[in-house]
Structures are given as C-alpha cells and as structure tokens.
Amino acid sequence: MKAVILAAGKGTRMGPLTENRPKVMLQIANRPILEHIIIAMKAAGIREVLIVVGYLKEKIINHFKDGSAFGVKIEYIEQQAQRGTADAIGVAGKYIDGRFLVTNGDVIAGIPDIKKIITEKGDAVLAAKKVISPQEYGILFVNGKKVEKLVEKPRESTSDLANAGIYVFEPSVFDVIDKTVPSPRGEYEITDSIQAMIDSGKKVNYSPLEKWHDIGFPWHILEANEIMLKGGEDIQWEIRGEVEHYATLQGNVAAGKGTIVRNGAYITGPVIIGNNCDIGPNCYIRPGTSIGNNVRIGNAVEVKNSIIMDGTHIGHLSYVGDSIIGEKCNFGAGTKVANLRHDDRTVLVELGGRRFDSGRRKLGVIMGDNVHTGINSMFNVGATVAGGAHIDPGEFIRGKLLAKR
Known part of the structure; x- marks a missing residue:
C-alpha cells in the first residue's frame, strides 16, 4: 500500500514559526512532524510514500531526499496552488494504482492505529478520535462503524468523534474528487468528497484512534513534545x-x-x-x-x-x-x-x-x-x-x- 502525505501548506496559524519552514518541518522531540509520520508509516509496513509539497518545498526535499535514509521510497508531487485537501489528494491520482492511505501532514497517529486503519474495509475509511470540544473539529455522525454524515465545527453536537485527518481510499475516490465543487471558502475539501460518497451509497466506515496529535497551533507542538518525551517513542x-x-x-x-x-x-x-x-x-x-x-x-x-x-x-x-x-x-x-x-x-x-x-x-x-x-x-x-x-x-x-x- 502506498501513502500520500499532504504537506503543501504553510501553517499560517503557527505565526512566526513558519516564516522560514513549512509547518510539517517544525520539530517535536528534535524530529520534524513529517519525520514522525514517516517513521510510524514504515513501522506499519508502508514502504512507498508520496509527499504533496508546495510552500518551501525544498526544505522537505532536502531533508528526506529519496527516503532511503528512513527506510522508504519517497516521491514528491507539487500542488501548484493551495486549493484544498481534495485538490491535494487529486494531484497524486496518476501515481496511485490501488488502495492507499492519506494523512494530513500535521497529524501524528500511533503505529498500532495506522496498522489498524489500513486493514479496515470500505470504499473509504476515516480515522476518528473522541474529543472534548466537538465545535472545534469536523465531526463524524456514525451508526455502528458506518459514517452517515460529516459536519464541520457544529455549534451543538450529539457526537464527539472528530475527523482525525487520516483516511484510506480506493482509487475510485479520484472520480468523486473530480466532481467536487468548491466550498464556501473557495477550496476543494476532501470532506465534501467523502460526503458525496456517503450520499451516493458508498460504504464509508471509521476507525477509532488511541493516539493522536493534531498540530494546529504553536502550543500543540509543546503539548506533543511533552507527551512524546514522556513516552520516549523513537528516542534513544x-x-x-x-x-x-x-x-x-x-x-x-x-x-x-x-x-x-x-x-x-x-x-x-x-x-x-x-x-x-x-x-x-x-x-x-x-x-x-x-x-x-x-x-x-x-x-x-x-x-x-x-x-x-x-x-x-x-x-x-x-x-x-x-x-x-x-x-x-x-x-x-x-x-x-x-x-x-x-x-x-x-x-x-x-x-x-x-x-x-x-x-x-x-x-x-x-x-x-x-x-x-x-x-x-x-x-x-x-x-x-x-x-x-x-x-x-x-x-x-x-x-x-x-x-x-
């Protein structure tokens, strides 16, 4: 199975920290966020990684090169304009020939979680994590393992399952992406593509996560750093x-x-x-x-x-x-x-x-x-x-x- 990592964005909510580096190259426990993701993917058995790059792409390419130093094969695909997550996944279409994993470049999941989601069945599988503040996330409404609806940052919610930004798709998702229309903010959102799959009767399931670091703001880096140092993962x-x-x-x-x-x-x-x-x-x-x-x-x-x-x-x-x-x-x-x-x-x-x-x-x-x-x-x-x-x-x-x- 191949993996696609979405790493084209700047990370504007990181303030001065992303003036000279992409968000995915900010370090946690002395390793870039992106490196933590690749290490976990390799441990889960993934050996081919496609990284969608954009802002300051050379910082990523110079660090990871062909991926051999990290035990994987890496190819780079440039997203010319930041037009949303569906567009970012879409640019990888010609490199995909089978079921594949997608992850946002600013979320870190545990190795057992990745191993689990890549074995789940369905036309699409979404990783999800229970959260305290549903109004801050895209929320999944589910029936058993089946996802019935996605709602972005609901004011009130009966669900506390957040979309964790990690997915498994069949190649047929690219046909849905091609038909996805821009959101009110003018971007092509993968969540809109997934909702279209649900509405058309496709089988969309979810996989719960045990470990999840969502790096949206600078203080999330501090929190992830604290947890990773305490856990000692990948640290000698x-x-x-x-x-x-x-x-x-x-x-x-x-x-x-x-x-x-x-x-x-x-x-x-x-x-x-x-x-x-x-x-x-x-x-x-x-x-x-x-x-x-x-x-x-x-x-x-x-x-x-x-x-x-x-x-x-x-x-x-x-x-x-x-x-x-x-x-x-x-x-x-x-x-x-x-x-x-x-x-x-x-x-x-x-x-x-x-x-x-x-x-x-x-x-x-x-x-x-x-x-x-x-x-x-x-x-x-x-x-x-x-x-x-x-x-x-x-x-x-x-x-x-x-x-x-």
Missing part, C-alpha cells in the same frame, strides 16, 4: 557527548555527539539535547525540554518545558519557560520570559490578526528565527515575535511584535 536515551564530573542528570536525558554538559548543570528529564551543544556551567534544564543542534545554554540559565531550535544561544542569567524559540536566536544577559498570568486564567495569543485562547495556564513566548534580545529584556505571556526582530535592552514585549527593528 543515550549520552553521546561529554558530561563533566559535577554535572547532574536525572531521569531520561539524551545528548548528541559533540555536546558537552559542564559542571554545575542540573538536568531533570525527560530532556533531549542535540549535537554539538554547550550546556552550562551552572544551568537548570527542566522536564519537557527539547534542545536542537549547536545550541548554547549558559551560566545561571533556566529552561523549562520548551523547544529551543538549532543554533540559538541563551548565554547567561535568563529564564525561558513553556516557550518555542526559533533558530539562531541570541539572548542578551537577563532575558526573561513570563509564562503564567497573574489572574491564573488561560493565556491568549495573537496569530494572523486574531486572538486565540491557548487553553493553557502556562505559555511563554513564540519566537521566530534570528531574533536578538538586549540585556534584561522581558516577554509577557503569550507574546509572539517575528523573525529577525531586535529587542532593545530592558524592553518589555507583550502581544505581537511584527516589525524587524
């Missing part, structure tokens, strides 16, 4: 670098080649550290933290439950909590990130001109690449900072910082 908890005698490592900690953990560093796992990093002396790295390659975490720095991307330097006397920091950022001494509201309410974040409730009591800064902070600069809860921004010494950033200064 090895120290391949050097740990000085008076450094302390507790719990699951991984450190890559060329990394040095200096005296006085105190690391409480689960924590993963990439290659060629310089950690310490006298720093504190707390659980749920993923640190990329070539990162410097210096003296009297505390990092908690955060993702620090490649090449970033947090030199000394700084605090970073519940945050995502882009590549090649440089923090001046005393840079501090607030991650908890005084009123103990959930943190609001501005993305794409709209404010979203993260649902999290603790959320720090979402920072793009190549940001420089002056000494004693501060970031309020839920702040977002565009790539390339320069923060003045002592400046307090709240809300959204757009301009490069």
Whole structure:
C-alpha cells in the first residue's frame, strides 16, 4: 500500500514559526512532524510514500531526499496552488494504482492505529478520535462503524468523534474528487468528497484512534513534545557527548555527539539535547525540554518545558519557560520570559490578526528565527515575535511584535 502525505501548506496559524519552514518541518522531540509520520508509516509496513509539497518545498526535499535514509521510497508531487485537501489528494491520482492511505501532514497517529486503519474495509475509511470540544473539529455522525454524515465545527453536537485527518481510499475516490465543487471558502475539501460518497451509497466506515496529535497551533507542538518525551517513542536515551564530573542528570536525558554538559548543570528529564551543544556551567534544564543542534545554554540559565531550535544561544542569567524559540536566536544577559498570568486564567495569543485562547495556564513566548534580545529584556505571556526582530535592552514585549527593528 502506498501513502500520500499532504504537506503543501504553510501553517499560517503557527505565526512566526513558519516564516522560514513549512509547518510539517517544525520539530517535536528534535524530529520534524513529517519525520514522525514517516517513521510510524514504515513501522506499519508502508514502504512507498508520496509527499504533496508546495510552500518551501525544498526544505522537505532536502531533508528526506529519496527516503532511503528512513527506510522508504519517497516521491514528491507539487500542488501548484493551495486549493484544498481534495485538490491535494487529486494531484497524486496518476501515481496511485490501488488502495492507499492519506494523512494530513500535521497529524501524528500511533503505529498500532495506522496498522489498524489500513486493514479496515470500505470504499473509504476515516480515522476518528473522541474529543472534548466537538465545535472545534469536523465531526463524524456514525451508526455502528458506518459514517452517515460529516459536519464541520457544529455549534451543538450529539457526537464527539472528530475527523482525525487520516483516511484510506480506493482509487475510485479520484472520480468523486473530480466532481467536487468548491466550498464556501473557495477550496476543494476532501470532506465534501467523502460526503458525496456517503450520499451516493458508498460504504464509508471509521476507525477509532488511541493516539493522536493534531498540530494546529504553536502550543500543540509543546503539548506533543511533552507527551512524546514522556513516552520516549523513537528516542534513544543515550549520552553521546561529554558530561563533566559535577554535572547532574536525572531521569531520561539524551545528548548528541559533540555536546558537552559542564559542571554545575542540573538536568531533570525527560530532556533531549542535540549535537554539538554547550550546556552550562551552572544551568537548570527542566522536564519537557527539547534542545536542537549547536545550541548554547549558559551560566545561571533556566529552561523549562520548551523547544529551543538549532543554533540559538541563551548565554547567561535568563529564564525561558513553556516557550518555542526559533533558530539562531541570541539572548542578551537577563532575558526573561513570563509564562503564567497573574489572574491564573488561560493565556491568549495573537496569530494572523486574531486572538486565540491557548487553553493553557502556562505559555511563554513564540519566537521566530534570528531574533536578538538586549540585556534584561522581558516577554509577557503569550507574546509572539517575528523573525529577525531586535529587542532593545530592558524592553518589555507583550502581544505581537511584527516589525524587524
């Protein structure tokens, strides 16, 4: 069975994190989202993968190449314009000659879940997951295993089964896609194609998921990172670098080649550290933290439950909590990130001109690449900072910082 991964989109709700990379290349536990998907597919027995690319496609192609390093054969298909999920699947039609798996590039399911869905019967099979807030998802209304209706983000719902963005189709779906008309927002939606199949009497079933990470917003990356580090999936908890005698490592900690953990560093796992990093002396790295390659975490720095991307330097006397920091950022001494509201309410974040409730009591800064902070600069809860921004010494950033200064 072949698999099609939809990876053409930018991910506009990721704010500054997708200025220089597609959403599917954002890292969780030091691996791109797309890599987690491919690893799970391979483990489920899939060896041929078609990736539908678009925005910054070279980032994907340069990382995965022909797929041989990941044990699969990868081909790339470009979606010239972002015209919806049905259109994205449709461009893969000439490469498909049998029953096939489709997954959105921003959802991660468990290996047993993928093994199960590819064995299910039907003209189409939809993966589904029970959710607490049905109004935020496309919802399946079912009778036994049979899907009877799909409703997008219902205001009120008697069903809590969300469409998980993972499907199995027969090649006949391409005939239905060809007849699909644009939705009110002007896109060709695969859910409309599936509803047309249901209305015409085709057999459409669902397969429940046990594990599902739906990466829609930046804080979902943090949540998935926490869970994956705790579960330890696909992580080799090895120290391949050097740990000085008076450094302390507790719990699951991984450190890559060329990394040095200096005296006085105190690391409480689960924590993963990439290659060629310089950690310490006298720093504190707390659980749920993923640190990329070539990162410097210096003296009297505390990092908690955060993702620090490649090449970033947090030199000394700084605090970073519940945050995502882009590549090649440089923090001046005393840079501090607030991650908890005084009123103990959930943190609001501005993305794409709209404010979203993260649902999290603790959320720090979402920072793009190549940001420089002056000494004693501060970031309020839920702040977002565009790539390339320069923060003045002592400046307090709240809300959204757009301009490069």
